Structures are given as C-alpha cells and as structure tokens.
Amino acid sequence: MTPDTRTQKTPDIRLVVLDMAGTTVADGGLVEQAFAAAARRLGAEPDSMLDHVRATMGESKIAVFRHLFGEEAKAQQANKAFEAAYAELVDGGRVAALPGARETIEELTAQGRTVVLTTGFARPTQDAILAALGWQDLVPLTLCPADAGGRGRPYPDMVLSAFLRTGAAESVRQIAVVGDTSYDMLSGVRSGAGVVAGVLTGAHDAVALGAAGATHVLPSVAELPGVLA
Template identity: 35%
Template sequence: MIELAVFDMAGTTIDEHGAVYEALRHAVESTGATVDPHDLQTWMGTDKREAIDALVRLGGGTPDADLVERQYGEFRAFLKKRYEEVPPEPIAEADKALAVLRARGIKVALTTGFSDDVALPLLASLGWSTGEGGNLDAVVTSDEVVRGRPAPYMIHRAMEKAGVVDVRKVLVAGDTAVDLQAGHHAGAGVVVGVLTGQLPRTALEGEPHTYVLDSVAQVPDLAETATAE
C-alpha cells in the first residue's frame, strides 16, 4: 500500500485558470523574445527562474542572472494580479481526495515549481496548510532543492519531511511531462498523469507512467491507495 502521495499544485490539485501559463509567457515575451507554445508547455512545472532562462534563450534572447531575476519579478507581479482577478480554487473534488487518502493513513505532500513567496500565499488563500489541523503533511517548493523537476529532489525532500523511506510506497501525480519524469527519476512506485492541466492524454501517455486519470479525484479509487484489509 502507498504510504505517501505527492501531488503537484497548479493544474493538478489547484485550478488557477491558466494564470501560470499567461504569467510565464508574459515574463518571457516582455524581454522581446518569442515563445513557442510547445516550448512553453515543455518548461511548465519546472522551477520558474530556470524556465524563464531557458525560454528566453529558445526565443532568441541572451539572458543573464539580472535579467532572469527581473523577469521573475514580472512573473510574480503578473501572477498576483491574475490571482486577484480570478482567485484560484481547488480542482473539483481534490480537497476531498486529499482528505480520503489521509483518513486511510496515507500522507499527502504538495510539490511545486513555485518559490515560497508564491506558493505559500496561494495555499493560505485556499486554507490549505501543514501542521496541527492542516490538511497536508508536507509542502516542498523550488527554494528547498538545488534543482526542480524533472530532477527527483522535491519528491525525495517530501519523503524526508513526511518520514517515508521506501520510494516504492510513494505515489506521484501531476499534469505535466516533467511531473511524470520526476516521479520516474525518483523511483516512485506509482506515477500518475492527470488531465486537468494543458496536456492531452496522448502527451502524458508518452511519458513514464502507471496511470493517466481524468483528475486527482480518482486517485483514492486506485488499488494502491485502497485501505488494507
């Protein structure tokens, strides 16, 4: 039986109405670089500073550290404005799924390509938190690891925080290619793609996976998350 479920945030457990895509595109295009939709999708789910650097280069620019930091500020400001206009909300039935898993003794962690200053206020706006009375056992942001997805480090950090030592008893779920690649690289026992993001089923099925589901709401239906007899 799975001991820890590690979920991505935006597009997987949280519906932020495409704001991250818009903010990342804005941050890159405002440098004068062009953004190919395929490249944008490829870099979704990664550390946002890494994504800005890569997308500016792919779009014909020559970023340095100062430009990346400046455009990350643009990303944050754009995202904050969009969140104020259209507040994020849980993916349908996602909060219920998290509660069901925890009631079965499965710990729940969230990982994200956001830094603390973006991720933590977003979770607070939903009333999601760790600690006593919270609905999560761990949250891992891009600030806590030397490299974000598709590296496995956020998943392993979530295991460390949750006190889980066997990667075979970890389920990883996300809506992007790098989510599934990170789960595979981490050695997770179950890797789940969900269709609540921007990628179609065929794209997710082209990545390492155990299941592709319509939503995280279906994760408690998997045999691996069922209550042991």
C-alpha cells in the same frame, strides 16, 4: 502509448506527492497570462516564447526563464516579474480548487497516507495560492524547488525531499507522485516512486504523460483514492 492500469498491482503507498496547478488547483491559464505580462515588462514579445512555456509546464519557472533569456540576471528579473504578475491574479480570486481535490486529500489522509503538495512556483506564490484556497493547514508539508536544493522538476529532488522530511515511507516504492505534466512524470520515475500517475485536468495529454513514464493516467485527481485503496 498510454499505460493500461487495469491489471497492475498497486504498491502499498504511504506517501502521496501531489502537484498543485493543473492537478489539484485550477488556474485557468494564469501561468501563460503571468508569463506574457513578465515578458512584456522585460521588453520581450511573449508570443514567440509561449510554445516553450507550454511544453515545459511543470518545470521550475526560473529554469524556464534561464532557457528563454540566457543570462542569469535577466532570468531572475523575469522570474520576479512573473511571480508578481501571478500573485496579482491570485489576489484577484483567479484560482480555485479542482473538483474533488480537497476531498481527495482528506480521503488520502483518512486512509493513513501522508500527503505533500509541490509546485514549480517560488515559495511566495505557493503560499499565496494556499492562502487563497484556505489550504494552509491541509497537509503537513508543502515544497517548492528552493525547499529541495533549488532544482525543480524534472529532477526528483522535491519527491525525495518529501520522502526524507516526512519519514512516511520505508521505501521509495511506497511513494505515489501525481501531476498533470510530463515533467511531473519524469520526476516521479527518477525518484523510483511505485506509482506515477498523470491526470488529464492540466497541461499535457495522455500520450505525453504515458511517454514520460506514467504508470496510471486518470481523468482527475479525484480518482486517486480509489486507485490506491
């Protein structure tokens, strides 16, 4: 069941924590392509693993590799191979902002809200995406799992780190968490955020987002300023 947002009163949101790939950034399935390349470099057959990769979109990538490969050394090797493969695709011009994403961030900022961008990628990959889009100075803070103690989604650590580091909100109820996966929704629910919004431009559908606790399900992030206004 998906949430009915028509009669919900939106809290006074001061901090907006936005996911990147699938929410504000279109990567055209690059995660799966980079994963397949990484698996092959380790001598593994990616086809048997892709279902798990798709199901865990939004989770910290190193956590996914730990599940798939077991031993830590091999997981770290796979993660490095993944990051290298993804970086090559980014350098090849394969990422773009989703329609209205930059405008949404600028409008939220103009409304007096603080926007933070988060990802399940490692810092070098996140920085490469930001550089490719020209977004290095678009928001005051960007976070990857390592910036928040090493645990990525579905843990709430990045959301709570954004809350503590920006000082933009007085209560976690003044946070909006926005993403395209069930892991984004879980991290928002676990943080206590007042708005946990799923968008339909990425990995998971409305049913999965609603089941994971979304308070709102939106066609795209472009709808967010109107919902919060």
